[in-house]
Amino acid sequence: MTTGSTEKVNGARALIKCLEEEGVDTIFGYPGGQIIPFYNEIYDSNLRHILVRHEQAAAHAADGYARATGKTGVCVSTSGPGATNLVTGIATAYMDSVPIVALTGQVPTFLIGNDAFQEADITGITQPITKHNYLIQDAKELPRIVKEAFHIASTGRPGPVLIDLPKDVQNAEIDFYYPDKVELRGYKPTYKGNTQQIKRAAEEIANSCMPIIYAGGGVISSNASAELVELAETINAPVTTTLLGIGAIPTEHPLHVGMLGMHGTKYANYAIQESDLIIAVGARFDDRVTGKLESFAPNARVIHIDVDPAEISKNVKVQIPIVGDAKQVLKSLNKYIRCCNSEAWIEKIDHWKKEYPLNYRQVSPDVIMPQFVIEQISEACRDAIIVTEVGQHQMWAAQFFKYKKPRTFITSGGLGTMGYGFPAAIGAKVGKPDKTVINIAGDGSFQMNSQELATAVQNDIPVVSVILNNGYLGMVRQWQELFYDRRYSHTYIKGSVDFVKLAEAYGALGLRAEKPSEVRPAIEEAVRSGRPAVVEVIVECEANVYPMVPAGAAINEILDIEEHADTPCAMPDLRKVKVDGVLDLEEQ
Amino acid sequence: MKHTLAVLVENKSGVLSRVASLFSRRGYNIDSLAVGVTEDPEISRMTIVVQGDDQVLEQVTKQLNKLVDVIKVSDIGVDDAVERELALIKVSADVTARAEIIQIANIFRARIVDVSPKSVTVEVTGDEGKIDAIEKLLRQFGIKEMVRTGKIALVRGSKKV
Numbered sequence: 001m002t003t004g005s006t007e008k009v010n011g012a013r014a015l016i017k018c019l020e021e022e023g024v025d026t027i028f029g030y031p032g033g034q035i036i037p038f039y040n041e042i043y044d045s046n047l048r049h050i051l052v053r054h055e056q057a058a059a060h061a062a063d064g065y066a067r068a069t070g071k072t073g074v075c076v077s078t079s080g081p082g083a084t085n086l087v088t089g090i091a092t093a094y095m096d097s098v099p100i101v102a103l104t105g106q107v108p109t110f111l112i113g114n115d116a117f118q119e120a121d122i123t124g125i126t127q128p129i130t131k132h133n134y135l136i137q138d139a140k141e142l143p144r145i146v147k148e149a150f151h152i153a154s155t156g157r158p159g160p161v162l163i164d165l166p167k168d169v170q171n172a173e174i175d176f177y178y179p180d181k182v183e184l185r186g187y188k189p190t191y192k193g194n195t196q197q198i199k200r201a202a203e204e205i206a207n208s209c210m211p212i213i214y215a216g217g218g219v220i221s222s223n224a225s226a227e228l229v230e231l232a233e234t235i236n237a238p239v240t241t242t243l244l245g246i247g248a249i250p251t252e253h254p255l256h257v258g259m260l261g262m263h264g265t266k267y268a269n270y271a272i273q274e275s276d277l278i279i280a281v282g283a284r285f286d287d288r289v290t291g292k293l294e295s296f297a298p299n300a301r302v303i304h305i306d307v308d309p310a311e312i313s314k315n316v317k318v319q320i321p322i323v324g325d326a327k328q329v330l331k332s333l334n335k336y337i338r339c340c341n342s343e344a345w346i347e348k349i350d351h352w353k354k355e356y357p358l359n360y361r362q363v364s365p366d367v368i369m370p371q372f373v374i375e376q377i378s379e380a381c382r383d384a385i386i387v388t389e390v391g392q393h394q395m396w397a398a399q400f401f402k403y404k405k406p407r408t409f410i411t412s413g414g415l416g417t418m419g420y421g422f423p424a425a426i427g428a429k430v431g432k433p434d435k436t437v438i439n440i441a442g443d444g445s446f447q448m449n450s451q452e453l454a455t456a457v458q459n460d461i462p463v464v465s466v467i468l469n470n471g472y473l474g475m476v477r478q479w480q481e482l483f484y485d486r487r488y489s490h491t492y493i494k495g496s497v498d499f500v501k502l503a504e505a506y507g508a509l510g511l512r513a514e515k516p517s518e519v520r521p522a523i524e525e526a527v528r529s530g531r532p533a534v535v536e537v538i539v540e541c542e543a544n545v546y547p548m549v550p551a552g553a554a555i556n557e558i559l560d561i562e563e564h565a566d567t568p569c570a571m572p573d574l575r576k577v578k579v580d581g582v583l584d585l586e587e588q
Numbered sequence: 589m590k591h592t593l594a595v596l597v598e599n600k601s602g603v604l605s606r607v608a609s610l611f612s613r614r615g616y617n618i619d620s621l622a623v624g625v626t627e628d629p630e631i632s633r634m635t636i637v638v639q640g641d642d643q644v645l646e647q648v649t650k651q652l653n654k655l656v657d658v659i660k661v662s663d664i665g666v667d668d669a670v671e672r673e674l675a676l677i678k679v680s681a682d683v684t685a686r687a688e689i690i691q692i693a694n695i696f697r698a699r700i701v702d703v704s705p706k707s708v709t710v711e712v713t714g715d716e717g718k719i720d721a722i723e724k725l726l727r728q729f730g731i732k733e734m735v736r737t738g739k740i741a742l743v744r745g746s747k748k749v
Contacts, residue, residue, distance in 0.1 A: 123602070127605070127606060128610075128613050131656075132655075132656040135602075152656060184656060185659050186597075186598065186655070186657055186658050187656045308654070309650050309653070310647065310650035310651055310654055313646065314647065
């Protein structure tokens with residue numbers, strides 16, 4: 001089956017035409033020897049190519065672009081080291097079910113297996129971290145494979161697909177035609193839920209007095225927020241979200257109980273533990289959510305709606321599995337449900353909300369508390385897309401920003417990739433140029449991809465990075481404080497760089513806030529500037545993320561600030577802090 | 589518990605490695621794996637014997653189904669399937685032992701496929717138990733080398749997987 005007439009082109013040109021057919025207008029990449037033919041064709045095309053400074057950033061940017069827009073992100077690199085540099089980004093997208101297509105150059109087919117210069121078996125390497133991958137052996141297969149790749153990446157449970165393109169395949173002449181449809185007998189995702197199961201679920205809901213809706217990233221990726229909120233409001237049930245489910249329901253919705261799990265709210269964890277029915281939608285009962293599995297929600301029956309059948313009953317035994325797309329299943333479920341008898345339950349939860357609110361203690365009036373910074377961002381940039389790196393700041397961003405819409409919180413949840421946030425923010429801003437995009441970062445994470453300041457400046461992508469600088473790899477330091485007797489082994493990183501000068505060196509705007517009163521103006525100035533900007537905020541260095549469920553504990557065994565008071569800390573304890581074996585005397 | 593899975597896959601390069609790496613990545617143990625092309629040259633059939641309880645089997649099946657190149661996965665029950673394995677066993681055999689080995693082979697309806705002054709090679713087909721039994725009997729003569737194909741299986745009757 002063909003569209004239009006055929007035309008003689010080389011493989012590289014054919015690839016451009018395929019991307020155009022797929023509606024791709026932007027790609028993120030970095031050239032190299034084995035991908036030059038494709039870059040030669042990009043030169044004449046209408047594709048917007050964002051040149052990054054490290055291939056890892058190309059993968060994260062494609063991922064951020066995909067999460068912000070819902071479209072499939074595309075990244076490209078050369079063979080060998082270029083391809084292996086994509087690996088962390090691909091794994092990140094795989095763990096969080098993000099649709100991206102990664103294009104890699106490869107040595108010519110006749111050299112494959114010869115340990116040629118810049119050869120790496122990237123399809124072998126990425127096999128466990130892609131939804132599917134291809135090594136194109138014959139240029140004639142290229143259009144079909146690209147069509148399949150975009151189809152696989154974006155349908156069912158989304159995920160990354162990699163296409164390896166040997167140089168001779170890029171150069172070979174073919175008669176180009178783009179297939180209308182894909183024929184994959186081994187790949188047929190289920191979208192429509194089984195009606196019998198949906199009716200059973202509705203019955204189960206009607207019989208429940210203490211239901212809770214547990215919403216994950218699947219709600220965001222299937223654009224099912226409206227249906228989810230309708231379900232919650234109709235049956236009057238609280239909604240807790242996973243890290244990736246944030247934005248599925250507005251933070252300030254009265255039925256929202258916040259995130260659950262290790263750093264979830266106390267009331268979300270209490271609610272799921274006491275519930276008699278869990279309605280899981282597009283979530284996978286990750287260990288950071290369930291805590292100790294044997295004591296997770298002991299009295300609850302479980303309805304699990306997921307597009308991926310392999311997620312059902314993987315960790316938690318499910319009574320009513322419904323395989324299907326979250327949006328479609330919720331739509332039909334909403335037809336059968338009626339209000340259940342949950343007033344007393346909601347009252348109880350509201351009581352917990354009042355008794356155990358998210359909180360932090362201002363250790364002294366001059367110190368900037370990191371949670372305060374997030375609150376300031378939340379007030380100053382209400383409709384922003386928030387992207388994060390990984391660590392304490394990520395959890396505070398999840399807890400203290402008031403989200404209003406889906407696709408406005410972008411973070412590496414499953415893999416927990418430090419260095420993700422900044423390039424992902426660049427991708428999100430490219431996809432949503434009219435939105436303010438804020439990358440909330442830590443001083444550790446930001447340095448993992450800070451070279452992308454050059455990308456933001458060169459391509460004029462005004463992303464604001466707010467770095468919560470506490471001089472530590474804070475999350476690991478917190479674990480060391482709580483579980484390793486405050487032995488801060490190699491988590492002290494203060495003085496690693498002057499972030500303001502770093503930003504300026506790249507031609508970006510650099511600002512610093514050292515007092516609470518300086519935070520809001522600095523953030524506002526950075527956003528107003530319309531330039532790539534870094535706001536370095538010097539925050540309390542030993543603040544901890546609370547509530548916290550220790551690893552391996554049941555999720556209602558929660559540490560909170562009351563039990564574990566933050567010790568005021570103006571400077572680290574020098575008896576315990578070593579920098580490369582030498583005491584950091586400047587701190588005295 | 590042992591389960592026998594019949595897995596229909598696209599007959600393409602790389603598929604075997606996808607299936608094998610899935611087992612190692614998810615921590616499932618393969619007892620045996622046999623693969624060959626089917627009546628349709630575009631489809632290969634893998635027969636995989638896997639250890640595990642029902643929950644493991646459910647996960648294995650679901651994870652296999654997630655592979656794009658996997659077309660169908662069926663659990664073939666023990667009772668309603670014909671199961672066969674083939675083994676070649678090279679046994680140390682001088683002139684005195686040869687007759688006894690041939691006798692054992694006959695009892696098992698095995699065949700002698702190669703003879704040399706110091707060895708006899710026996711070809712035997714059957715289910716796992718039968719092959720284990722002949723192996724045990726031949727061991728007394730000294731098994732120099734042995735190779736087994738792994739189990740293959742077809743459902744009885746006109747039904748297909």
